[in-house]
Amino acid sequence: MSTNSTTNATHGEEHGHEHVHDLRDDYGSKLGMWLFLFTELILFGGLFLLYMAYRYQYFPEFQLSAKSLKIWMGGLNTIILLTSSLTMVLSIVALQRRKIKASIYWLITTIVFAFGFLVVKYFEWSDKFAHGIFPGGEELALKSQGEKVFYGLYFTMTGLHGLHVIIGMIILGFILVFIVKGKVSPDRFALIENGGLYWHLVDLIWIFLFPLFYLLH
Amino acid sequence: MSDSTVNTSGDYVNFYQYKGKHSGILGWLLSVDHKRIGLLYLGSMVLFFLVGMTLGFFMRLEMWNPGQDVMGPQTYNALFTLHGIIMIFLVIIPGIPAGFGNFFLPIQIGAEDVSFPRLNLFSWYLYTIGGLLAVASLFLSGGPIDTGWTFYAPYSLRTGTEVIMPLMAAFILGFSSILTGVNFVTTVHRLRAPGMTFFKMPLFIWSLYSTAWIQIIGTPIIGITILLVVVERMFGVGLFDPAMGGDPILFQHLFWIYSHPAVYIMILPAMGVVSEIIPTFARKTIFGYGAIAVSSIAIAFVGTLVWGHHMFTSGMSDESRWVYSFLTFIVALPSGVKIFNWVATMYKGSIKAETPFLYVMAFIFLFSIGGLTGLVLGSLATDVHLHDTYFVVAHFHYVMFGGTIFIFFAALHYWFPKMFGKMYNTKIANIALAIMVVGFNMLYFTFFILGYLGMPRRYYDYLPEFQGMHQFATVGSWVLIAGILLMFINLFLGLKNGKKSGNNPWGGMTLEWTVPSPPPLLNFKKIPTVKYGPYEYEHYDEVTKNVN
Amino acid sequence: MSYTDTNEGKIAHAHDPRYGINVMIWITLLSLTVITIAIAGLDLGNYTLLVAMFIAAIKSGFVINYFMHIKFEDLLFKLFIAGVIMVLLVIFVLTALDVFLR
Numbered sequence: 089m090s091t092n093s094t095t096n097a098t099h100g101e102e103h104g105h106e107h108v109h110d111l112r113d114d115y116g117s118k119l120g121m122w123l124f125l126f127t128e129l130i131l132f133g134g135l136f137l138l139y140m141a142y143r144y145q146y147f148p149e150f151q152l153s154a155k156s157l158k159i160w161m162g163g164l165n166t167i168i169l170l171t172s173s174l175t176m177v178l179s180i181v182a183l184q185r186r187k188i189k190a191s192i193y194w195l196i197t198t199i200v201f202a203f204g205f206l207v208v209k210y211f212e213w214s215d216k217f218a219h220g221i222f223p224g225g226e227e228l229a230l231k232s233q234g235e236k237v238f239y240g241l242y243f244t245m246t247g248l249h250g251l252h253v254i255i256g257m258i259i260l261g262f263i264l265v266f267i268v269k270g271k272v273s274p275d276r277f278a279l280i281e282n283g284g285l286y287w288h289l290v291d292l293i294w295i296f297l298f299p300l301f302y303l304l305h
Numbered sequence: 306m307s308d309s310t311v312n313t314s315g316d317y318v319n320f321y322q323y324k325g326k327h328s329g330i331l332g333w334l335l336s337v338d339h340k341r342i343g344l345l346y347l348g349s350m351v352l353f354f355l356v357g358m359t360l361g362f363f364m365r366l367e368m369w370n371p372g373q374d375v376m377g378p379q380t381y382n383a384l385f386t387l388h389g390i391i392m393i394f395l396v397i398i399p400g401i402p403a404g405f406g407n408f409f410l411p412i413q414i415g416a417e418d419v420s421f422p423r424l425n426l427f428s429w430y431l432y433t434i435g436g437l438l439a440v441a442s443l444f445l446s447g448g449p450i451d452t453g454w455t456f457y458a459p460y461s462l463r464t465g466t467e468v469i470m471p472l473m474a475a476f477i478l479g480f481s482s483i484l485t486g487v488n489f490v491t492t493v494h495r496l497r498a499p500g501m502t503f504f505k506m507p508l509f510i511w512s513l514y515s516t517a518w519i520q521i522i523g524t525p526i527i528g529i530t531i532l533l534v535v536v537e538r539m540f541g542v543g544l545f546d547p548a549m550g551g552d553p554i555l556f557q558h559l560f561w562i563y564s565h566p567a568v569y570i571m572i573l574p575a576m577g578v579v580s581e582i583i584p585t586f587a588r589k590t591i592f593g594y595g596a597i598a599v600s601s602i603a604i605a606f607v608g609t610l611v612w613g614h615h616m617f618t619s620g621m622s623d624e625s626r627w628v629y630s631f632l633t634f635i636v637a638l639p640s641g642v643k644i645f646n647w648v649a650t651m652y653k654g655s656i657k658a659e660t661p662f663l664y665v666m667a668f669i670f671l672f673s674i675g676g677l678t679g680l681v682l683g684s685l686a687t688d689v690h691l692h693d694t695y696f697v698v699a700h701f702h703y704v705m706f707g708g709t710i711f712i713f714f715a716a717l718h719y720w721f722p723k724m725f726g727k728m729y730n731t732k733i734a735n736i737a738l739a740i741m742v743v744g745f746n747m748l749y750f751t752f753f754i755l756g757y758l759g760m761p762r763r764y765y766d767y768l769p770e771f772q773g774m775h776q777f778a779t780v781g782s783w784v785l786i787a788g789i790l791l792m793f794i795n796l797f798l799g800l801k802n803g804k805k806s807g808n809n810p811w812g813g814m815t816l817e818w819t820v821p822s823p824p825p826l827l828n829f830k831k832i833p834t835v836k837y838g839p840y841e842y843e844h845y846d847e848v849t850k851n852v853n
Numbered sequence: 854m855s856y857t858d859t860n861e862g863k864i865a866h867a868h869d870p871r872y873g874i875n876v877m878i879w880i881t882l883l884s885l886t887v888i889t890i891a892i893a894g895l896d897l898g899n900y901t902l903l904v905a906m907f908i909a910a911i912k913s914g915f916v917i918n919y920f921m922h923i924k925f926e927d928l929l930f931k932l933f934i935a936g937v938i939m940v941l942l943v944i945f946v947l948t949a950l951d952v953f954l955r
Contacts, residue, residue: 114864116420116495122930123487126937127525133941134529134559138544140945141555141952143902159890166886174879177920184870224541233550240542240549244533281922288921295912298886299905303893494929522940558948610943613951622954625947 114278121282125289128252132293135245139300142237149234154305156221157242161212162302165205166294172201173291176260176284186274188267195264195280198287202257209250213243242301249297252290259283317830319726319823337422340824342429343408344724347717350396350404351793353436354710357391358786360384365748365782368775371767381765382451383466387443389454390471394478395436397709398567401574402520403432403485405716406513408724410489412817413507415498415835417827420491424484431481435474442470453763455564458545458556462537469538472531479524479531482570486520489513498816500835504595507815507839511598512577515605519566519573523609527563530556554619561612569608571705573601575712576643579665582719583647584840585813586662587654591840593646600639607636614683618692626685633683640676644669659811660734664715667742671707675700678753693763696756702749714738717796722806726822729799737795740788747781808852815839819852878919885912 143150179194213222220227221239228239263283266272272279320340327335333345364384367374376384407425411418419425443449447467452460461468493514497506506514534556536542543549545556584591591597613621613629647669656662678700681687691697722728751774756762760771767775809818816835820828837844889908897904918924923931 112864113420113495116491118926119494119930120421120424120487120491122933123490123521124483126933127483127487127521127528129525129937130522130941131525131529133944134526134562137559137945137948138533138555141552141948142544144949144952145552146550159893163886163890167883170879170882170886173916173920174875177875178872181870181872181875223543236543237550240544240551243540244536244542244544248532285921288916291920292913292916295916296906296909299889299893299909303889303905304901305893522937554951558951562944562948606940609940610947613947620955621951624954625951628947628950 117278117282121285125285128289136296139241142241146234146237149232150238151305153235153238154301157302158212159302161208162298165208166298168201168205168208169291169294172198173288175201176287180277180280180284183274183277183280192264192267195260195267199257199260202253205253206250209246245297249293256287256290259286317821317825319821320826321823323826337426338826339407339411339418339422339425342425343404345429346399346407346432347404349433349436350400353391353395357388357396358789360388362782362786364388365779367765368767369779371769371772378765379451383449385763386450386453390439393454394475397571397705398482399432400709400713401578401716402513402516405720406489406574409720409817410492410510410513411496412820412824412828413510413815414493414496414501415816415829415833416492416496419488420495421488425488428481428484431477435478435481438474438477439471442467442474445470455560456534458534458553459547461534462546469535472535476528476531479528482520483524486517489517490521498832498835504598505835505838508580508591508597509577511601512573515601516570516573519570519605519609523563523566526559530559554621557616557619561615565612565615566609569604571709573604575709578712578716579647579668581815582661582665582715583650585811586657586659587651588812588842589650589654590842591646592649594838596642597646600642603639604636607632611636617685617688630683630685634680637680644673660731661715661719663735663738664711664718667738668708668711668715671703671711671745675703675707678703691756693761694756695752695760695762698762699749699752699756707745714792721796721799722810723817723822725800726806727799727803728806728810729796729803733795734792737788737792740791741785744781744784744788748778748785751778751781809849814842814845814848819849875919878915882912882915
C-alpha cells in the first residue's frame with residue numbers, strides 16, 4: 089500500500105525520464121488517492137456490516153463484553169490519534185509556508201504519536217491476553233457465543249486498524265525522508281498531502297471503532 | 306517528443322521498436338507503456354485461459370460414464386474449484402479491462418498514457434504474483450483447494466486442503482483489480498483530449514469507467530471476506546463458524562456483495578466492445594448513444610444491489626428474498642436497453658459482415674439466452690427448483706463464456722490489426738467461430754435440460770438416465786475446444802506471417818483508427834482535438850483524413 | 854469538466870494554509886470526544902447507539918472537511934464521497950433487511 093501512494097505522487101518525475109514528457113498532475117494524484125481511500129473505507133465497511141449483524145443478534149452479550157474494555161485506554165488513544173491528525177495537518181501547512189524545519193518536526197511528532205497509539209494498544213491487548221481472552225484462549229472458550237463473536241470482532245477490527253497505523257507510519261517515514269532530501273518541498277507537496285489523507289483515514293475509522301467497542305454498554 | 310517517435314529516415318517508430326532504458330525482455334517487464342502492459346496482460350490471460358480450458362476438458366471427460374472414469378471425487382472437486390478460480394479471477398474479470406482497456410483506453414480518449422503508468426505496471430505484477438500463488442498452492446502439503454471458487458464458509462474453514470494460499474492469491478488479484486480501477490477512473494477524468502467531453506467518449510470508455518467504479522467499490526468487500534477466512538483459519542477467531550457463534554450466511558452476504566457486481570465487471574466491458582464493433586461494421590451512428598452510456602452506469606449501480614439472488618435458498622428472510630428478486634428484474638432493463646439499441650443500430654446500416662461483427666452476432670444470440678434464463682433463476686419460485694443444478698452452470702456459461710469470452714475473442718479479432726499491424730486469415734477465423742458456436746450450444750444447452758431434469762452441479766457422478774446427455778455435452782466440449790484452438794492457431798499464424806493490415810482496415814472512427822498500426826510510443830504525433838462524437842459517420846472523411 | 858484542456862491546475866498551489874483553523878477543529882473534536890464518553894455513562898436505552906453514531910458522524914464530518922480539506926476541493930470530490938457513502942448505506946440497509954427480519 090505504501091508503494092501505491094508513493095507511486096501516485098512521484099510518477100510524474102520518474103516517468104518523465106522515460107517518456108520525455110513531464111506528466112505531473114497533482115490534482116490527478118489526489119483524485120487517485122481518494123479513490124484508493126474509498127477502497128479502504130469499504131474494506132472496513134464490510135467489518136462494520138458484520139458488527140451491525142452480530143450486535144443485533146447478540147445484543148446483551150455485546151453490552152456485557154463492552155464493559156470489560158477500559159474506556160480510559162480507548163479514550164487516550166482517541167486523543168492521541170486526533171492530536172496526531174492535527175500535527176499532520178500542521179506539518180503540511182508548515183511546508184506550504186516554506187518552513188521546512190517546522191514541517192519536519194511536526195511530521196516526527198505525528199509518527200511519535202502513531203507509535204504511542206500502538207504502545208497503548210499493546211498494553212490493552214496484552215492485558216486481555218493475560219486474562220486468557222484471545223481467539224483460542226482458555227478463558228474466552230468458556231464464555232458464551234455472543235461474547236466470543238464480540239471479542240473476535242474486537243481483535244479483528246482493532247488489529248486491522250492497528251495494521252493500518254503501522255502502514256501509515258511507514259508511509260509517513262518515507263515522506264519524512266523525502267522532505268529531508270528535498271523531493272517533497274514547498275513547490276511539490278502532493279505526496280505529503282496524500283500521505284496526510286491516508287493518516288486522516290486511519291483516524292476516521294478509529295472515530296467509529298471507539299464508541300462501538302468501548303462506549304456501548 | 307518528435308525525437309523519440311520519428312527515426313532518421315522520417316518514418317515513425319512504433320512502440321515495439323522503441324528503445325527505452327531497457328531492451329529485450331526487460332524492455333517489456335519494466336515498461337510503463339500502457340500498450341506493452343496491455344499486451345503482457347493479454348498474453349498472460351490467453352495462457353491462463355488455456356489452462357482453465359484444459360481443466361474443463363478433463364471434467365467433461367470424467368462425466369463420460371457414471372461413477373469414476375479418469376479421476377476420483379476429490380480430484381474432481383479440486384478441478385472445478387481451480388477451473389472457477391482461474392477462469393473468473395485470472396481471465397474473465399481482468400480480461401477485457403486490464404488487457405484491451407490498458408491498450409486502448411488512453412488511445413481512445415486521446416492521451417499518451419494512463420494517469421499512473423508505474424502503478425499500472427505494478428498492477429500487472431500483482432496479477433502475475435496472484436496467478437503464480439494460485440498455481441503454487443496446488444503443490445502444497447494440503448493438496449489443491451476443493452471448496453469451489455465461492456469459498457463458502459463453514460466448509461472453507463474446515464477442509465483439510467490448502468485454502469490460505471489460494472485465498473491470498475485472490476486477495477492479491479483483487480488488489481491488482483482495484484489499482485487498475487483507480488488508474489482508469491483518474492485517467493478518464495484527467496487525461497481526455499481537448500474537446501473530448503464525457504458524452505463524446507467512445508462507449509467502450511463509458512463501460513470501462515463504470516467497471517472501474519465497481520472495481521473500486523466492490524473489490525474491497527471480497528478482500529475483507531477473504532482476510533476474515535484466513536484469520537479464522539489461522540487464529541480461530543470464529544466470525545463465520547456457527548460452532549463459535551458466527552453466521553455462515555453473513556459470509557454469503559459479504560461474498561456476493563462483491564461477487565455479484567463482479568459479474569458486471571466481467572460483462573460491462575464486453576458490452577462496451579460490442580458498442581464499438583457494431584457501429585463500425587454497420588457504418589452508422591450508434592442508436593441511442595446516451596442511453597447506452599447511461600445504462601452502463603445504471604447497470605453498475607443497480608448491479609451492486611442484487612447480490613441476494615444468489616442466496617434464495619440459503620435461509621435468509623422472506624422480505625429480502627422478494628426485494629432481491631424485484632431488484633434483479635430491474636437490472637434486466639438497462640441490459641435490454643443495450644440489446645435493443647445494438648439491434649436498432651444495425652437496422653438500415655450498410656453492414657459488412659466481417660469476422661469481429663460475426664463474433665458479436667454470436668454474442669447477441671448466446672447472451673440473450675443467458676440473460677433470459679437469468680430471469681428464470683431470478684424469480685423465486687423457479688429458482689427453488691433450479692438452484693445448484695446444471696441449469697445454473699449453463700446460465701452462467703452462456704453469460705460469462707458466450708458473453709464475455711466471445712467478446713474477448715471478438716476484440717482480439719477487431720483490434721488485432723491495430724495492435725500488431727498485421728491481418729489474420731479471416732476465412733479461417735469465421736470457420737473457427739462457426740465450430741465454436743456449434744460446440745458451445747451442444748455443450749451448454751444440454752446443461753439447461755440436464756439441470757431442469759435435476760442434475761446437481763459439482764457432482765463427479767450421476768444417475769444412469771443422464772448418460773446420453775452427458776456424453777452429448779462432452780462431445781460438444783471437444784467441438785468447442787477444436788474451434789478455440791483453430792482460432793488461436795489462426796491468430797498466431799497471422800501474427801507470424803500475416804499481411805500488413807493498414808491503419809484502418811475496418812473503417813473505424815474512434816481515435817485508435819486515426820493513428821498508425823502498431824501505434825507509436827506516445828500514441829499521437831500531436832494530441833488531437835475532438836470535434837465530433839465517436840460514431841458520427843457523416844464526418845468520417847474529415848476525422849480519418851490523416852490515416853493511411 | 855474542461856480542466857483537461859489546459860495544463861493549468863495540474864500543479865497544486867497551497868490554498869492559504871493556516872494553523873489557527875486546524876487547532877480550532879482539533880479542540881472541537883476533543884470536546885466531542887468528551888461529550889460522547891459522558892453520554893455513554895447515561896442510560897439512553899436503544900438510543901445509545903444512535904447518539905454515539907451521530908456524534909461520530911459529526912466528528913468525521915470535521916475531519917473530512919477540514920483535515921482532509923474536502924471543503925475546499927472541487928465538487929467532483931464531494932460527489933464521489935457522497936456517492937460512496939450512499940452505496941455503503943444501501944448495502945447496510947439491504948443486509949439489515951435479511952439480518953433483522955430473518
